[in-house]
Amino acid sequence: MPGSGTYLARAALSRVMEPSDLPGLALIRVLGPWRTMRIIADYEKLDPKSEERVAYYLQEQASKQWSGITECLARWRPRLPNLSPRRDLRFIASQGGGLLIPEASNWPTALRDLGLREPIALWYLGKANGPGLSWPPLRDVVALVGARDATAYGEAVTSELSDELVARGKSVISGGAYGIDAIAHRSALKASSELTLPTIAVMAGGLDRFYPSGNQELLMEITRRCVVLAEVPPGARPTRYRFLQRNRLIAALAAVTVVVEARWRSGALSTAHHALDLGREVAAVPGSVYSANSAGCHRLLREGAACVTQAAEVLELMSPLGDIDTQRPSMTSETDGLPVQDLLLLDALPLHHTTSADKLCALAGLPLTSVQAGLGRLEALGLAQRRNAGWSRDHPRG
Template sequence: MNSTYQTRGGGLGVAEGETMDDVRIARAALSRLFEPMDGVGTALVEVLGPVEALRIAVGEVTPPAAPTAVAAGTEGAHSGRGQHGSASQEASASLQTALERWRPRVAHLAPERDLETIARFGGRLVIPEDGEWPEGLSDLGIDAPLCLWVRGEEPLPDTRKSLAIVGSRDATGYGLSVAGELAKGLADRGITVVSGGAYGIDGQAHRGALASAARSLPTVAVMAGGADRYYPSGHEDLLREIARRGLVVSEVPPGSAPTKHRFLKRNRLIAALSSATVVVEARWRSGALSTARRAADLGRNVAAVPGSVYSANSAGCHALLRNGATCVVDEKEVYELLAPAGEGLVEDPQGPPAPHDGLSLVDLAVLEALPVRRGAEVERLAVVAGLSEAEVRAGLGRLALEGLCERTDEGWRRAKRG
């Protein structure tokens, strides 16, 4: 097989002599061989392509170009470490370590079986070479996923029309109410709500989006385990409905367990698949905060919903707000983060007008000096207001035109308001 990989926009494409099926099968195999965010494996794929990278990873071939590929692919991730002359040596050592790490899984590779499994559940494997691959994932660079195992019929959403809603698993009634309202309001506006399918805020965000009557893709659940496994089990009905009307997505193949480190790595996908991330409730130590940090690192908008200063569930949100996150309280303010420039802007809330709105300081002093019931003469008003009689007369004239004062037999007083 020709090892020269014809690139298309950042290392994507099909090499001479390969087919899309070859590339898809290779990426399926590599997603089981590599753990998410395996920098060495991703570097091989980026530079040499998935088919050749798989041959190297399983020990079929060891071309001299492999260490160079690792060095080139990880250059950005390891910039500033050591001298350029030692980069190749470090890459060779990294590759040997990786080969040892991957070796125990080689015998268990069965990509055709994995593809059959996801198809049996009504899903498919989406790879970067496919047209529906979300452009936002490329912002992850060396941390980008090799592929996405997708359960559901809808195409993957446009990152520009997607928003993540995340938060605590042990959410309060307040947090659940806000998350549901935000999600439904955004889905009504044609925005896809992305979250992690967990208990608490995540689940409520999915439910709120599914409650919308919008025809567009309402919600996407990004899983830490295989897309064939409904986890947590208490959300089986919810996740089944998401798979029916939305999408269940994972970067690990069918049957994979949702381990703790995969949950943490999964958060970067939630951030990258969305143009903004909203944290509804989060404690000081919360996975939702890691999603917000990844979103900020990717240049995405980060917003948080304020809560009670006495609530531990809102402590993380308040920390985000203190560090520059946007404060949001309803779906209109959230939508403003996604809408094109000049669209979807929210007007500042206006309360009922007060009698003194728009008055100058002189007129305000005259108004405050006016009695409510019995009238007062100009001389008395001048004493109370601390103004000259001429200033009081002029002010009374302006206030009378505004309907704020009236003349009686006893003098001037405030006008009676309807």
């Protein structure tokens, strides 16, 4: 267990810094959260040697120029008067939640793939502190995201995907919004499964208040049975910037991001682009070319997203070695694998009367030896039948 000082410092930093504040994150990497907080609070000065290391780290990890501590402090210090990390931690604990930090063993390690953009901490409500709870491995988490104003089509697809993915042992992560997100969470909660975390919601604002308010009931149910996360502290509003940053967390926590429905411009596309940046799998569900809600999905398909139409195809993306039975009916035809000359012969065989092998030579354009051998093969397959002196086509039984 990391000391409570680390929790306090990260709780405070999560309020002082906006998500993905790269100079701040570089400072934390170099000095640790506690000393970073001391510098912001003016208990300590940043020594030139450390500043050099921060500048180097920032350039190295994010190709971004360090603009000096003064500018950063001017950004962070206006928020100092509102800080009370103890109050925040007490509040979240009183709601049955807590703080996840990168130093702790229950930190979702998939977030490390975000590099410098790894969040300072994650506030949670729900089961993440339960005894023996471990975060599902990356390969078992799938993001289902999409339009708020989902169509009946999008809702049906989302519901089926979520239900089957959870039934197959996958956790469904989404953003708790109206539309596709809500259906994904709801179907995951309903699916029959032994999973500890069938669904995970990641919020853009603080967990003191759920947004959107119309999903209050659903999100409460998720906190009771699963977990709701946010990288911003209680009281933080869900701003546009925080929504976009939240999307990177969904993308990082999931092995595959599936966009079920999205308009040409849609937040779901930002999640998909984050996933692409991270080298995660991105998939989109196709739909009618006349549906504005599928235009974003088709845009993703053009950008190289995988086309998925059913849960089995999502599972294939999640386990590329193909240990999954795709359940696609094989739909083989009785003529599959026939050599060309037998196909020609089959085409030449009359359906309703019989003909001689000689005539078949001319009809099929084949030598007599091929016709004779081929008739034998087709007869064995139940595709040709001999009647009296001639041959006709037969249809296979079953």
